[in-house]
Amino acid sequence: ETGVTQSPTHLIKTRGQQVTLRCSSQSGHNTVSWYQQALGQGPQFIFQYYREEENGRGNFPPRFSGLQFPNYSSELNVNALELDDSALYLCASSFWVAGVNEQFFGPGTRLTVL
Amino acid sequence: AQTVTQSQPEMSVQEAETVTLSCTYDTSESDYYLFWYKQPPSRQMILVIRQEAYKQQNATENRFSVNFQKAAKSFSLKISDSQLGDAAMYFCAYRRTNTGNQFYFGTGTSLTVIP
Numbered sequence: 001e002t003g004v005t006q007s008p009t010h011l012i013k014t015r016g017q018q019v020t021l022r023c024s025s026q027s028g029h030n031t032v033s034w035y036q037q038a039l040g041q042g043p044q045f046i047f048q049y050y051r052e053e054e055n056g057r058g059n060f061p062p063r064f065s066g067l068q069f070p071n072y073s074s075e076l077n078v079n080a081l082e083l084d085d086s087a088l089y090l091c092a093s094s095f096w097v098a099g100v101n102e103q104f105f106g107p108g109t110r111l112t113v114l
Numbered sequence: 115a116q117t118v119t120q121s122q123p124e125m126s127v128q129e130a131e132t133v134t135l136s137c138t139y140d141t142s143e144s145d146y147y148l149f150w151y152k153q154p155p156s157r158q159m160i161l162v163i164r165q166e167a168y169k170q171q172n173a174t175e176n177r178f179s180v181n182f183q184k185a186a187k188s189f190s191l192k193i194s195d196s197q198l199g200d201a202a203m204y205f206c207a208y209r210r211t212n213t214g215n216q217f218y219f220g221t222g223t224s225l226t227v228i229p
Contacts, residue, residue, distance in 0.1 A: 033217075035217075041222075042205050042219030043205070043217070101215065103161070108157050
């Protein structure tokens with residue numbers, strides 16, 4: 001166990017809907033990252049939050065947004081869902097300082113868009 | 115842009131034997147970090163081993179070791195004395211220095227351990 005939890009485990013939505021995925025980081029971790037893992041692929045970086053501000057973004061459109069809260073929880077919001085958004089969404093947290101920071105992953109949320 | 119390539123979608127190994135998983139990457143940076151992550155069927159990604167590019171010595175963690183060839187941009191993972199619990203997807207990942215947790219992952223290698 002990594003101490004990082006995600007909810008829900010599975011989710012089914014229809015195209016055009018909005019979805020919110022949640023992540024609870026380890027206590028003290030100031031950085032959370034979100035990844036999208038399509039079936040048979042490696043995780044793709046969506047964005048990162050450091051001390052509640054977005055601090056790095058991958059090649060994802062603005063309809064992917066996030067929040068990080070002081071209580072070590074965070075959210076990933078996706079608007080106007082598309083079929084290609086079907087994937088496993090992973091969050092990862094760490095206490096970031098300069099240098100190597102071990103990143104702890106959650107178990108993921110499996111999102112299916114119909 | 116950084117890319118990470120794992121050319122072996124699937125590998126298998128007999129229990130107690132040794133297996134090597136391959137990874138190559140492309141970068142113009144001189145300082146960076148490389149990682150191997152394990153994703154068991156339960157899906158929670160776990161760090162196996164990491165290597166700092168400025169270190170010439172190959173990293174080792176118990177039965178896991180890497181062969182880091184910086185000039186060739188190659189980073190392979192060797193698993194010795196394979197165990198049934200080693201069966202999982204293995205992802206190679208790259209991270210630039212001081213960019214927080216923006217990792218670039220390969221497409222993974224599915225490792226089967228045969229009893």
